[in-house]
Amino acid sequence: MTQSDIAIIGAGPAGMAAAATAARHGATVTLLDEQPRPGGQIYRDVDRVNQPRADILGKDYQCGATLTRGLRDAGITHVKGAVVWAIEDSFTVSYTQNGQAAQVSADRVILATGALERPMPLPGWTLPGVMTAGAGQILLKQSGVLASNAVLVGSGPLLYLIAAQMVRAGTPPRALVETQSRYDLLRAGKHFGGALRGAGYLVKGLKLLAQIIRARVPRYTAATDITIEGDTRAEAVTFRNRGRTHRIACDTVLLHHGVVPNTQAARSIEVPHLWDNAQHCFSPVTDQWGATPVEGVFIAGDSAGIGGATVAERAGRISALKALEELGQISPQARDDLATSLLRQKAKENAVRPFLDTAYPPCAQALSPADSTLVCRCEEVRAGDIRQYAKLGCLGPNQAKAFGRAGMGPCQGRYCGLSVTAILAQENSLGPDDTGYLRIRPPIKPVTLGELAAMHQSTPADAAE
Amino acid sequence: MSNDLPFLEMEKKPTVQVTFDGQRLDLPEGENLAAALLAAGIQTFRHTAKTGAPRGPFCMMGACFDCLIEIDGTVRQACMLEVQPGLQIARPSAGGGDHDPE
Ligand SMILES: Cc1cc2nc3c(=O)[nH]c(=O)nc-3n(C[C@H](O)[C@H](O)[C@H](O)COP(=O)(O)OP(=O)(O)OC[C@H]3O[C@@H](n4cnc5c(N)ncnc54)[C@H](O)[C@@H]3O)c2cc1C
Ligand code: FES
Numbered sequence: 001m002t003q004s005d006i007a008i009i010g011a012g013p014a015g016m017a018a019a020a021t022a023a024r025h026g027a028t029v030t031l032l033d034e035q036p037r038p039g040g041q042i043y044r045d046v047d048r049v050n051q052p053r054a055d056i057l058g059k060d061y062q063c064g065a066t067l068t069r070g071l072r073d074a075g076i077t078h079v080k081g082a083v084v085w086a087i088e089d090s091f092t093v094s095y096t097q098n099g100q101a102a103q104v105s106a107d108r109v110i111l112a113t114g115a116l117e118r119p120m121p122l123p124g125w126t127l128p129g130v131m132t133a134g135a136g137q138i139l140l141k142q143s144g145v146l147a148s149n150a151v152l153v154g155s156g157p158l159l160y161l162i163a164a165q166m167v168r169a170g171t172p173p174r175a176l177v178e179t180q181s182r183y184d185l186l187r188a189g190k191h192f193g194g195a196l197r198g199a200g201y202l203v204k205g206l207k208l209l210a211q212i213i214r215a216r217v218p219r220y221t222a223a224t225d226i227t228i229e230g231d232t233r234a235e236a237v238t239f240r241n242r243g244r245t246h247r248i249a250c251d252t253v254l255l256h257h258g259v260v261p262n263t264q265a266a267r268s269i270e271v272p273h274l275w276d277n278a279q280h281c282f283s284p285v286t287d288q289w290g291a292t293p294v295e296g297v298f299i300a301g302d303s304a305g306i307g308g309a310t311v312a313e314r315a316g317r318i319s320a321l322k323a324l325e326e327l328g329q330i331s332p333q334a335r336d337d338l339a340t341s342l343l344r345q346k347a348k349e350n351a352v353r354p355f356l357d358t359a360y361p362p363c364a365q366a367l368s369p370a371d372s373t374l375v376c377r378c379e380e381v382r383a384g385d386i387r388q389y390a391k392l393g394c395l396g397p398n399q400a401k402a403f404g405r406a407g408m409g410p411c412q413g414r415y416c417g418l419s420v421t422a423i424l425a426q427e428n429s430l431g432p433d434d435t436g437y438l439r440i441r442p443p444i445k446p447v448t449l450g451e452l453a454a455m456h457q458s459t460p461a462d463a464a465e
Numbered sequence: 466m467s468n469d470l471p472f473l474e475m476e477k478k479p480t481v482q483v484t485f486d487g488q489r490l491d492l493p494e495g496e497n498l499a500a501a502l503l504a505a506g507i508q509t510f511r512h513t514a515k516t517g518a519p520r521g522p523f524c525m526m527g528a529c530f531d532c533l534i535e536i537d538g539t540v541r542q543a544c545m546l547e548v549q550p551g552l553q554i555a556r557p558s559a560g561g562g563d564h565d566p567e
Binding site: 034036041050052053083116117126127128129130131132134135138139142143144145146147148149169171232233251252262377378379380409410411414415445448450 | 470471472473474475476496497500501503504508509510513515516518519520521522523524525526527528529530531533539545547
């Protein structure tokens with residue numbers, strides 16, 4: 001088994017920055033990511049894209065190369081294509097790489113597993129041709145594959161970014177069906193002071209919007225009653241806007257209404273999570289260093305609460321500094337000296353969030369889906385089924401497992417967990433914290449018996465080392 | 466580049482032969498398998514065990530498990546694999562192969 005001072009899970013901005021900071025101060029780091037190349041979601045494949053694709057993706061994307069360069073430190077072992085499925089016994093991290101399971105041990109663990117797109121259960125969202133908007137963007141970043149006849153549905157800055165990238169690629173979306181309304185923007189007005197501290201962010205957003213408008217992409221805001229039509233694949237999006245029903249034919253539907261922390265790894269080791277009303281999701285309990293109540297475990301970046309890439313980068317460095325101090329590699333004084341400006345920058349960059357969260361709230365229809373809408377994609381459980389469980393006395397998602405299989409499929413609730421909590425909370429008139437979330441047990445990614453057998457065969461040799 | 470396919474490839478890359486459900490396909494070597502299948506016009510990767518509903522890639526980041534395909538009797542996520550010459554890809558049988566989500 002490999003031994004490191006720090007194991008970092010996730011090679012996005014948070015994990016890459018944490019690894020570089022830790023290694024620079026003398027720690028040995030194992031950085032594990034299930035993707036074949038570093039970058040995380042925002043900088044995916046940044047070292048591999050060609051110039052035309054880089055131009056389409058923009059400058060903010062290209063600057064990720066600074067972070068991937070930071071991984072060229074002798075103290076960092078980057079295990080690529082490593083799917084982490086268990087973290088145990090302070091700490092053994094188990095993962096699968098190329099069909100073989102293996103383990104690394106470490107004194108500290110930094111979880112930098114990023115975000116997932118918020119589940120968006122709408123009628124027809126399981127049809128082939130319906131993807132998350134982020135998935136559409138991954139196709140472009142990683143493979144240079146473009147959705148040529150797509151409608152974007154939802155809300156938020158990332159929806160505009162992806163629409164603008166599609167415009168630049170020469171395949172503008174057929175339409176933007178947006179779910180936020182003018183009232184949301186008015187409500188966001190009270191957070192405008194904070195937004196001004198992050199004015200750069202707003203200016204970027206307005207530029208994206210200008211590109212979308214210049215390309216004459218039709219925009220429909222405050223859209224309701226959204227349905228994706230199709231028999232064996234997506235064929236059209238229908239919705240209501242300003243009292244009229246619209247139908248837009250398309251081949252691809254890209255859904256997005258924000259991102260939420262990917263909490264699977266943290267939950268699997270019983271890091272407590274609390275409901276965040278502003279971001280409308282659960283976030284792990286962490287202090288200013290990203291330290292969790294589970295000793296030795298830190299969480300940095302979007303998996304600790306949504307802040308975006310630059311916040312994630314600072315957070316990775318901040319957690320690394322604290323871990324370095326705990327391991328005796330830097331003094332508390334050095335830790336504080338190095339962390340002060342990072343903490344200040346992080347707070348400044350986070351200041352724009354309340355404005356964005358209010359101006360682009362989650363789509364109401366998807367937060368409270370109609371009875372007939374599938375909520376759990378894996379086990380094909382409908383919203384009405386979950387409401388029925390509530391009528392029979394079911395109070396929380398784990399109890400719901402006794403009634404049906406919601407959250408028990410291979411995705412382990414990644415795309416239904418928040419919906420199940422929301423529906424049960426509404427039906428029982430309880431808050432999300434009282435309703436709770438699915439209990440996540442390892443393995444957090446499926447591991448086959450064959451992969452496990454390979455690991456156990458290699459254990460005696462490891463023990464002899 | 467054909468305009469009637471839902472997905473277009475920006476660049477032409479060297480391809481290798483694979484089969485999908487018995488159909489011969491030429492896919493770009495080393496590229497993401499789910500992306501390559503989509504660009505080749507494959508939309509339905511599998512059918513669900515419960516109702517037989519068609520599914521295709523949804524998240525492209527290993528989280529949703531809707532892109533499951535079967536290679537050598539093992540059910541795997543196409544979005545987490547790369548194209549290699551000679552892959553024999555099947556739509557997974559309803560029960561699934563050597564795949565153990567629990
Ligand atoms: C699909 C998607 C696209 C996005 N695109 C953009 C964008 O273009 N611009 C932007 O500003 N923001 C984007 N975001 C928001 C994004 O979350 C942040 O900007 C930024 O990527 C967060 O950085 P991070 O380091 O916290 O996490 P990420 O960059 O998400 O990195 C997390 C990494 O952890 C890895 N990981 C997770 N679980 C495991 C596991 N069990 N085993 C091994 N590895 C694991 C993942 O493979 C991933 O590489 C996107 C988010 C998503 C979900
Ligand atoms: S498309 Fe979601 S796991 Fe592959």
